[in-house]
């Protein structure tokens with residue numbers, strides 16, 4: 269399928285009225301959450317992918333806002349035919365707590381004072397960000413996310429989701445990240461923060477009605493940006509070329525292209541970011557440590573996770589080096605948790621997760637294509653037996669929204685299937701018992717069957733849901749054609765389809 273844009277998008281808002289308990293012990297609220305969604309949430313609400321943004325990202329991950337020249341920050345990854353294919357998945361991205369792009373952060377108005385919070389905003393952590401995202405996901409009525417993903421600080425959030433809400437996602441794809449910030453990462457963040465706080469315009473964070481600390485923020489971004497590139501990519505991009513001059517100036521004006529580039533990056537950053545948010549978000553990154561400051565090992569921290577992992581590192585990333593991803597992989601493997609490790613081979617450095625969509629698409633789609641029925645089946649379904657009244661069966665369908673109910677006997681052994689159509693027929697033809705109308709030769713799926721195989725069954729028999737049974741014909745759950753067709757791999761059409 270050809271890649272395409274999700275088109276025009278709009279940022280929506282969700283209000284969390286109650287206060288939430290922060291990791292610091294403080295309670296904080298109300299909170300407004302800015303978010304965008306792309307694609308369509310299916311009826312079962314099981315095709316949602318939460319994309320968590322990196323340090324300076326926002327809710328606008330894909331598509332265009334009216335009047336904008338540039339698309340969202342991960343537009344090369346999200347859209348029809350892209351790695352996160354919006355023809356299959358419903359992609360959600362929200363601005364983090366503490367951010368400056370619509371979600372409550374230091375520049376938001378404190379309802380108690382009517383003034384911006386500034387430094388009265390509480391120190392927040394990755395756990396707190398994730399807690400707020402969970403409230404948004406609950407609000408959208410999604411019990412279980414198909415996947416949670418993100419790069420850098422987004423990868424930290426994805427890991428934290430798997431630890432805090434083990435039942436809430438099937439797949440976790442952390443990219444170019446770590447299970448705990450290293451001294452070097454903290455050190456760079458601290459230099460950036462000092463640059464902001466040393467700017468006289470910072471004024472202890474109270475600059476919202478005056479000139480903001482632009483020089484400090486710009487300097488912080490210049491330092492940060494160096495860490496997002498690799499030595500090789502800088503050499504390739506700039507060499508020692510001079511900017512708009514033939515000779516060295518022998519003063520402290522801009523001589524080299526690389527200097528000009530960094531100044532440009534710093535200057536453009538201040539137009540889109542709040543200095544206080546930079547302080548708070550880098551602090552949240554510093555505090556990120558799944559081992560809770562050594563209170564438990566990483567293996568212990570990850571011992572309760574339930575999802576499958578694809579951990580992606582970047583070969584030239586010296587800010588979040590590969591060993592940090594491998595630590596996560598080893599800890600998961602030692603717990604027998606299914607994990608794949610892959611590398612983006614790139615000279616771009618840390619920012620390669622924004623610049624190598626081709627490789628990422630290949631890694632992610634081949635990882636997601638390995639899913640089986642067990643990854644998508646709905647386990648919590650009502651079962652009925654032959655003696656259930658037709659009215660009761662109809663009630664169960666209405667209450668659950670399911671159009672197929674397996675009929676079982678002792679120990680949940682499958683003996684038949686009732687569909688909404690059967691119920692209509694029973695009413696029209698005056699049948700009195702389920703036994704008269706149920707299908708006895710039921711086509712079923714097994715837990716480890718591939719999606720392709722089940723889609724083939726569904727299409728060739730023209731049915732829309734299958735009971736999933738174990739080797740003793742005991743019902744485990746139900747899969748519907750909706751999610752299955754979406755996940756079927758278009759590169760390998762399912763037999764019997766055009």
Ligand SMILES: CC(=O)SCCNC(=O)CCNC(=O)[C@H](O)C(C)(C)COP(=O)(O)OP(=O)(O)OC[C@H]1O[C@@H](n2cnc3c(N)ncnc32)[C@H](O)[C@@H]1OP(=O)(O)O
Nearest residue numbers: 322324325326341496511525526528529530532619622623
């Ligand atoms: C909303 C968000 O952005 S979310 C988070 C993701 N975004 C970021 O991280 C932004 C910071 N990262 C970057 O800028 C990254 O380098 C990338 C990955 C996003 C962009 O990579 P590339 O497309 O290779 O762009 P590159 O780094 O070369 O920068 C290009 C810009 O620098 C300018 N530039 C290049 N060389 C020079 C120079 N010698 N002097 C001055 N400016 C220069 C270009 O004119 C261009 O300007 P424009 O962005 O206004 O068009």
Ligand SMILES: N[C@@H](CCO)C(=O)O
Nearest residue numbers: 322323324325420496
């Ligand atoms: N360059 C990205 C990654 C930082 O880790 C950003 O600014 O968010």
